[in-house]
Amino acid sequence: MKSKNLKLYLSLFKINFYISAFTFGGGYVVIPMMRKYFVNNLKLINEEELLDMAAISQSTPGAIAVNISVLVGYRIAGLTGAIISCVGAVLPPLLILTVISSSYSAFRDNRIISSILKGMEAGVAATIVDLVIDMNREILKDKNWLLTLMVPASFFANFFLNINVVLIIIFCSFICFAQSYFKSRRRRSKI
Structure with a gap:
């Protein structure tokens, strides 16, 4: 049992160490790898x-990538799994930032490093677009x-009407809460 x-x-x-070490761009980028x-x-x-x-990771304080690693670890192996997943997710950025900060001026002025980082931006954008498509596919399944x-x-409200994202999130949260409330009331009334 202990071996298992x-x-x-x-x-x-x-897995968390690998995902954290090789996904650049933040929280949503780790979801396809997970x-x-x-x-x-x-x-x-x-x-x-x-x-x-x-969704829970996004709404809790801290880095989304670390939060989701902790939640997945907890779901799979309890508190010990959460701690191990957290260490696995935090260790690569810590090591990378330690190396970069020790020789910051060399990285800052190097054109090759700058070009690599620009290429990573394109990869991150493609990964986020893929994630949005997958999430929308799940929403469409619910009909x-x-x-x-x-x-x-x-998107229209933010991009074309320049409405603040915080207001959009609050409004959408209210609408989702109201919809869930009315659905639960309908279910209870049928019982």
């Missing part, structure tokens, strides 16, 4: 659980027209 737990802990650390390892390959969690964890129309309406 040790193997699971080592796997959690290795889907690949934890949902598709190992089948330790399902797609819906991962998206729920992503909830309010949620389906909320995404393009939010």
Whole structure:
């Protein structure tokens, strides 16, 4: 039994370390990688659980990538899994930033490093677009027209009408809360 737990802990650390070391661009970029390892390959969690964890990670303080790693680790292996996942997710950036800060001027002035970072920006943008498409696919499966129309309406309100994102988020949160409230009341009244 302990051998199985040790193997699971080592796997959690290795996957979170790898994801953290090789995904650049922040929180949402790690979700497709987590889907690949934890949902598709190992089948330790399902797609819906991962998206729920992503939503919780976004709304809690701290880095989304670390938050989602902790939630996945906790879901798979409890408190120990959460701690191991957290260490695995935090260690690569800590090591990379230590190396970069020790020789900052060399990195700042190097054209090759600057070009590599510009190329990474394009990769991050493509990964985020892929994630948005996948998330919208899940929304369309629910056949909830309010949620389906909320995404393009939010984009339109921000991009064309210059409405502050915070106001859009508050408004959409209120609408989702109201919809959930009325759905739960309808279910209770049918019972």
